[in-house]
Amino acid sequence: MTRFIVLFIAAYVVYTIVKKSLKRTPSGNDAQQRTDKKSQPVVTHLKEIAYVCYSAANDDDTCDVCREFDGRHMLPNHKILQRVRPPHAGCKSPKGCRCTLVYVTRDEDGSSEVESLLKKHGGMCDRQTIERN
Ligand SMILES: [Zn+2]
Numbered sequence: 001m002t003r004f005i006v007l008f009i010a011a012y013v014v015y016t017i018v019k020k021s022l023k024r025t026p027s028g029n030d031a032q033q034r035t036d037k038k039s040q041p042v043v044t045h046l047k048e049i050a051y052v053c054y055s056a057a058n059d060d061d062t063c064d065v066c067r068e069f070d071g072r073h074m075l076p077n078h079k080i081l082q083r084v085r086p087p088h089a090g091c092k093s094p095k096g097c098r099c100t101l102v103y104v105t106r107d108e109d110g111s112s113e114v115e116s117l118l119k120k121h122g123g124m125c126d127r128q129t130i131e132r133n
């Protein structure tokens, strides 16, 4: 009988250890999933952006480079954005580059039309092209 109890306790101890180690593995995965989730909003955020609109201050101090890009629509992953992301370095305005990027999300009306138009035009369109469509 004593032997049975000892065996039972031993089995119970083994059972608890196994249970603990089993618990630890999923919780480790949980932590991993949590870190995955942390980086997820950024990805979803980018996915939700239909296009980006470049907006210059457009006054007497606005330089030609900024003015040229004013009103341009670009896909959010367009490589030109890496170069001209405001405030960009090549700005000649005495006040400095005051341009902004307007991020338009996919749930906005007409954004999908503009997005497909941009895709047709290699990722970037000027204001005129957008307004014509
Ligand atoms: Zn400028």
Ligand SMILES: [Zn+2]
Residues within 6 Å of the ligand: 056, 066, 086, 087, 088, 091, 096, 097, 098, 099
């Ligand atoms: Zn600028």
